[in-house]
Amino acid sequence: MNDEPELRRDPVTGRWALVAPERARRPIALSGHEPHGLTNGERTPCPFCAGQEHDTPNEVFAYRAPGTTPNGPGWQLRIVPNKFPAVRQPVPASRPDESGAGEMELFTSAPATGSAEVLIDCPEHVDNPTRLSDEQFGAVFRAYRERMAALAADPRLAHVAVFKNVGAEAGASLGHTHSQLIATPVVPALVRTEWDCAAAHHARTGRCVFCDIVERELADGRRVVARSAHFVAVTAFAPRFAYETWVLPVHHEARYEAITDAATQDLAVLLKRVLRALDVVQHTPAYNWFLHTSPLRAGAPPHYHWHLEILPRTARPAGLEWGFGCHITTAAPERAASELRAAEAEPERQG
Amino acid sequence: MNDEPELRRDPVTGRWALVAPERARRPIALSGHEPHGLTNGERTPCPFCAGQEHDTPNEVFAYRAPGTTPNGPGWQLRIVPNKFPAVRQPVPASRPDESGAGEMELFTSAPATGSAEVLIDCPEHVDNPTRLSDEQFGAVFRAYRERMAALAADPRLAHVAVFKNVGAEAGASLGHTHSQLIATPVVPALVRTEWDCAAAHHARTGRCVFCDIVERELADGRRVVARSAHFVAVTAFAPRFAYETWVLPVHHEARYEAITDAATQDLAVLLKRVLRALDVVQHTPAYNWFLHTSPLRAGAPPHYHWHLEILPRTARPAGLEWGFGCHITTAAPERAASELRAAEAEPERQG
Structure with missing residues (x-):
């Protein structure tokens, strides 16, 4: 393979894995093992903070004040494509047929297509989700629903993994509280x-x-x-x-x-x-x-x-x-x- | 439950887990995140080194020089019960019947019985297994075989998990190179x-x-x-x-x-x-x-x-x-x- 991300199926158990060499280039702001890690330090402004909208790809969904412009200030919550995605657009015309697993090639792979999005919970640099207001916290769960429904309209996608990593030990690479939505053409093993x-x-x-x-x-x-x-x-x-x-x-x-x-x-x-x-x-x-x-x-x-x-x-x-x-x-x-x-x-x- | 270790079956997937409160008391000599971690420091002698045999439970298997006494010096490789076991003797008279999973109670648990043993690869304080001689390395794999065969004789055991953790990040709590053998009355999920x-x-x-x-x-x-x-x-x-x-x-x-x-x-x-x-x-x-x-x-x-x-x-x-x-x-x-x-x-x- 070249550096294009791939979905690969384990020949024994059928578990799908993502091989995404490009992800190695993503910045890791959370270093060491601090539990949550405030990272809005001196060297680089946090790309998820209000005023840094130019640091993220264009938003695909937002809750914003009336009259404000996409990708500018005035938002309460934004969803943007992941700048270092594990999967990539465009989704292929057809997806791997998992119904007949027995008929699959021993070594089955497919382009790792789909979508990888980041949901930024709030415009302020908050690292602990419990510091969100009840209204902000509820908006996260409404946005999950809206975005999943939108992705479900694409028949080439099979599943959307919605999750949150809090703290470096749990895999978060930025401290500003956020979730991820990763839609794939296959259903994950668990x-x-x-x-x-x-x-x-x-x-x-x-x-x-x-x-x-x-x-x-x-x-x-x-x-x-x-x-x-x-x-x-x-x-x-x-x-x-x-x-x-x-x-x-x-x-x-x-x-x-x-x-x-x-x-x-x-x-x-x-x-x-x-x-x-x-x-x-x-x-x-x-x-x-x-x-x-x-x-x-x-x-x-x-x-x-x-x-x-x-x-x-x-x-x-x-x-x-x-x-x-x-x-x-x-x-x-x-x-x-x-x-x-x-x-x-x-x-x-x-x- | 009191503090007796338990095997518990996940009601959805059937995956067995061990709940072993006593394990919380085991000493962790490997601190922080050093890759392998030489821990034969000043404060405590390494319990796996030659001369410290009194720090481990009595050996259940060893390769030793002729004429030497169990639990004394003169060994090349020792297997001893884990001092902080995830499972415990004695094994019960019968083991959970996994054939009729459908008939199981929603919340199924069983005493976490079985055996948990530590295989100490060598008497010297070596932290990286590649530093073992070919002869020492081969002995580890012969000892795996001998001990598995011995445990297989007990009809109340279903499986022996044989594994090695190298380095603190991989879960090793002591640096001196060693393996573990954990025998259980159930077959693990993977x-x-x-x-x-x-x-x-x-x-x-x-x-x-x-x-x-x-x-x-x-x-x-x-x-x-x-x-x-x-x-x-x-x-x-x-x-x-x-x-x-x-x-x-x-x-x-x-x-x-x-x-x-x-x-x-x-x-x-x-x-x-x-x-x-x-x-x-x-x-x-x-x-x-x-x-x-x-x-x-x-x-x-x-x-x-x-x-x-x-x-x-x-x-x-x-x-x-x-x-x-x-x-x-x-x-x-x-x-x-x-x-x-x-x-x-x-x-x-x-x-």
Whole structure:
């Protein structure tokens, strides 16, 4: 291959990987291992701050004050193409056919096409998302919905990965709080696995496994961190990292795109409570959150249920995790939930 | 739960995780982010060095000079129980029945029983495995075989994870070169996935997918790093980390335990060549290696083929990797192989 990014399929497990040599050139403003890292230093202005719109590609979506001009000031939230994308426009005319995996070549690759976008949460240089106002936080979740719906209109795309990296240890290369949306012509391995397993559970029991989890967790209570009108936050029963927390809609909802404005606001307020508690209990850890929802245009099946997973970097995975997929954590999820509940109940500290 | 370690099954995907609160107490001698980290400092003698045998639990296996006493000096290699185990003796009378996954409780857990052992490669304080002599390196692979065969005799165990962490970034907590053997009553997620996918490939094609890979890689040559009488080392076609390298037996071999003494020595010499090249090209990176082989007492099926995977920590996985299982790397595997071949051909540098 030359330096064009490629999607490659692992010949044994079918897991898709991205090989993107150009990404090696992206600037890394977050150095070392500071937990969040204020990087609006002397040497370079932050490209995500208000007034630096010329440092990013042209916006594809924004919430702005009436009468302001795209790519100028006056915005509350912007989505711009990633300057160092893992995937690239244009999307090809057809996408890899994953239905007949058995018929694929042993070594299957495809141009890494799709879109890679950055959602800048706010114009101020804020590094910790819990410092966003409830209104700003809610806008992030409405923008996820709008942009996913727009991308779903392109039949050549199969999935949009929506996630946030907070802190250098969690992979953030800039401190200014932001999310990423990466749309690909293939469905990523973990979404495929979750989808298939949930379908198998439904075939066996006639029920959605996530609805079962919600019902059992609410009845049991030991792993419940917080509850709102539409959502419940629970520590994961079999976590990959200590304090791993899932936020699920209480009622069955297969597709994130169907979320109402009221529910996005409810989600934002709940998530802020959970993240603030995590900051207190784990001393502002680095973390990721990611949205797991149905693949694009997969309908609203009875077996799948969208949810948000929060993965704090509370340990350093080693051979057992990377080599065998078996994670070791050192805090029981029940204890983690109890600590988070206690922190969550405290009055907010001055930041 | 109290502080007893537990195995827990993720209710959605079936992935087993270990919750082991006691592990939080293990000493971490490797601090910060030094690549390998000589830790035989002033404050505490290294518990893995000759003369410190009283610092480890009693050995369960050793290569020693004739006439020397267990747990005293005179050894070339020792295997001892992990002082801070993720799993514990005794193994229960029965193990979780994974055949009827559909019948399992939504939240399934089991005592985290099994064995966790540390293989100390050599009595001297060597931190980089490439500094071992060929004889010492070969002994490590013979000891893997002996110990796996011994553990296979216990019908309550289902799998032995054999792996090595080199460097703090790869999860090593002590610098003195060592491996780990963790035997569990369940089969870890990645081994299960590989096994199932390989079985599906065999059912479709009548062939072992790893034999197919070996044949195609040898014919193509672009990803071949090194070759020996019994083995070939290739960079992974769809890597998780740049420079990820797999070492496979050239001829079909389902079970590692069947390896001959001659083949262990051939493997050791080949692996040293590959690791030395990786040290040159990536400046002594942290890495893991892990052995993927058939579960215990699974026979020698035609669809599975043991191999060793080397995972250098050449990047920091973020939301796309942890959240979606889609890895981004920035070096093409063909270029990585070419660089490793070139480094491998150079005369050995003075360390």
